[in-house]
Amino acid sequence: MSDALLITPGHFSLDQLRLIHQERIDFALDPACQASVAASQRTVASIIASQRTVYGINTGFGLLARTSIAADQLTRLQRNLILSHCTGTGPLLDDATVGLILALKVASLARGFSGVRWAVIEGLLKLYRAQVYPCIPSQGSVGASGDLAPLAHMSSVLIGVGQVRHQGRVMEASEGLAIAGLEPLTLGPKEGLALINGTQVSTALALRGLFAAEKLFTAAVAAGSLTVEALKGSYVPFDARIQAVRGQPGQIDVAALYRELLHDSQINQSHIDCKRVQDPYSLRCQPQVMGACLDHLRFAAGVFLREANAVSDNPLVFSADGDVLSGGNFHAEPVAMAADVLALAIAEIGALSERRIAQLVDPALSGLPAFLVKEGGLNSGFMIAQVTSAALASENKTLAHPASVDSLPTSANQEDHVSMATFAARRLLDMAGNSSAVVAIELLAAAQGVEFHAPLSTSPKLAEIMAMIRAQVPAYDEDRYFAPDIATARAWVEEGAFARWLPASALYA
Incomplete structure (x- = not known):
C-alpha cells in the first residue's frame, strides 16, 4: 500500500474516498478521536452498571425492543444478533467495494457516538490494511434500520464466523483473522448493533x-x-x-x-x-x-x-x-x-x-x-x-x-x-x-x-x-x-x- 492517509472521522473528501476505492490506499485515523470513542463506551458501561434499561444496550431489537436482557446475557445477545442477521444472498461484493465499506464503518464508529470499544474499530482497520475482505452477499438489504444483512456478514468475521477473500482466495474467517493478526472478538454491549446498523453498504455502492x-x-x-x-x-x-x-x-x-x-x-x-x-x-x-x-x-x-x-x-x-x-x-x-x-x-x-x-x-x-x-x-x-x-x-x-x-x-x-x-x-x-x-x-x-x-x-x-x-x-x-x-x-x-x-x-x- 502507498503512504497512509490521515483521516479525521467525519472529514472524508471525495478525493480520499476515490483513493480508498480505486487504489485501496492505506489510511490511519487521527489519534485524537480515541478520546471520544472511549467516552462513548464509558457511557454504555455506566448504563449497564446502573441497571437502566436502554434500547440497543440491554434490550431486544426491532419489535422485541421491549424485551429486557439480563446483564449476564449481553455478550450472547450481540453474537446472536450478528449471526441471525447474516441472511444475505446473491453474488459477493467485489474487494474494492468491501474495502470502502470497511473504511466507511471505521470512520463512522470512530466519531465516538456508537458506544464501541477501540478494539472493534481497530479490528476492522486491520482487516482493511491486510486486504482481508469479508465475503458480503450483494442482496438482502432494504436500506432501513441500516444495511443489516450485508453489514452482519462484514461483522461476523470479527467474531470468527463466515468467510473472507484474500488475494482472490476465499477462506474461513479464522484464517483471515490470522492473516490480519487478529483473534476473534467477543462483542460487548451495543457493539454488534453498532456494527450492523448504518448505511455504509448503500453509501459505498x-x-x-x-x-x-x-x-x-x-x-x-x-x-x-x-x-x-x-x-x-x-x-x-x-x-x-x-x-x-x-x-x-x-x-x-x-x-x-x-x-x-x-x-x-x-x-x-x-x-x-x-x-x-x-x-x-x-x-x-x-x-x-x-x-x-x-x-x-x-x-x-x-x-x-x-x-x-x-x-x-x-x-x-x-x-x-x-x-x-x-x-x-x-x-x-x-x-x-x-x-x-x-x-x-x-x-x-x-x-x-x-x-x-x-x-x-x-x-x-x-x-x-x-x-x-x-x-x-x-x-x-x-x-x-x-x-x-x-x-x-x-x-x-x-x-x-x-x-x-x-x-x-x-x-x-x-x-x-x-x-x-x-x-x-x-x-x-x-x-x-x-x-x-x-x-x-x-x-x-x-x-x-x-x-x-x-x-x-x-x-x-x-x-x-x-x-x-x-x-x-x-x-x-x-x-x-x-x-x-x-x-x-x-x-x-x-x-x-x-x-x-x-x-x-x-x-x-
Whole structure:
C-alpha cells in the first residue's frame, strides 16, 4: 500500500474516498478521536452498571425492543444478533467495494457516538490494511434500520464466523483473522448493533456508482465533441452567451468543456459558412442535457459525501450529556433518492450518445458513407454496433426506474417504511457499464467519421484523443470481428482514460 492517509472521522473528501476505492490506499485515523470513542463506551458501561434499561444496550431489537436482557446475557445477545442477521444472498461484493465499506464503518464508529470499544474499530482497520475482505452477499438489504444483512456478514468475521477473500482466495474467517493478526472478538454491549446498523453498504455502492459516472461523463463529453466534428456540427450552440442567459451552472460549465476540446479545428473552419441552420438536438443541446446530468451528478456527490462522513447507527451515544437517544439515522432515504437521480443522469448520458451514433451511421443525416464504411452492402460497418447501443440505452431506461418510490414493510411492521437504497445504489454500476459501452461505440464511430474529412484536421485536443484511439483500434476499412474493438474502447471509458483531458476535479470546480 502507498503512504497512509490521515483521516479525521467525519472529514472524508471525495478525493480520499476515490483513493480508498480505486487504489485501496492505506489510511490511519487521527489519534485524537480515541478520546471520544472511549467516552462513548464509558457511557454504555455506566448504563449497564446502573441497571437502566436502554434500547440497543440491554434490550431486544426491532419489535422485541421491549424485551429486557439480563446483564449476564449481553455478550450472547450481540453474537446472536450478528449471526441471525447474516441472511444475505446473491453474488459477493467485489474487494474494492468491501474495502470502502470497511473504511466507511471505521470512520463512522470512530466519531465516538456508537458506544464501541477501540478494539472493534481497530479490528476492522486491520482487516482493511491486510486486504482481508469479508465475503458480503450483494442482496438482502432494504436500506432501513441500516444495511443489516450485508453489514452482519462484514461483522461476523470479527467474531470468527463466515468467510473472507484474500488475494482472490476465499477462506474461513479464522484464517483471515490470522492473516490480519487478529483473534476473534467477543462483542460487548451495543457493539454488534453498532456494527450492523448504518448505511455504509448503500453509501459505498453509491460512491462506486458515482466514480463510474464521473468517468462515463468525461468520456461522453469527448465522444460528443468528436461527433460534432464528424458531422460538421455548428460550434454556435456552445457559445458562452447562450449559456449565460439561462444561468444553469452545469450547462455553463459543460459548454466551456466542449469549447476547450473543439478549439482550433480545420474541420470547423471548412464549413463555417455552410447553409445548414440548426443541428439535431443530440448535437446542439449537449450543453443543456449534459449540463443537467452534471448538476445531478454534483448533487448526488454532495449527498454521498455527507453520508460517508455520517454517524448512522442507532441508538446514538452522546457521552457529553450522558444520553443515549434512539432515532432514525439508519434510514438511507437520502442515499436512495440521490442514487435515483444519478441513475437518471447515467441513463441520459447513454441515451444521448446513442442518438448521436444513429446520426453518424445514417448517410441522410451525416453526409458520410452509410454505416461509416466504404463499399457499403459488401460491408455492414457500424450497422449492428448502433443496434447494440440502442439495446443498452433501452435497458437503462428500465433500470432507471426510481427505487426509492418502493417500500415493503419489514420486522413485523416495526420497520414499516424502507428506502431500498442498497438496490438503488447497487444498480448504478450496471447502468454505468451499459452507458460506457454506448459511449465506447460512439468514440469508434466518431473517430471513423472524422477521418473521412482528411486531410482536414480536427482540434489539437481531439487529435490527441484520435491518436489514443488509433493506437489500439485501427480504422474500420472492411468488416471484421468487431467485439474486441468495442471492449477495448469500453475499457478506456471505465478506466478513466479521458481524465487526461477532463479530470474529475474539473467536474466539481
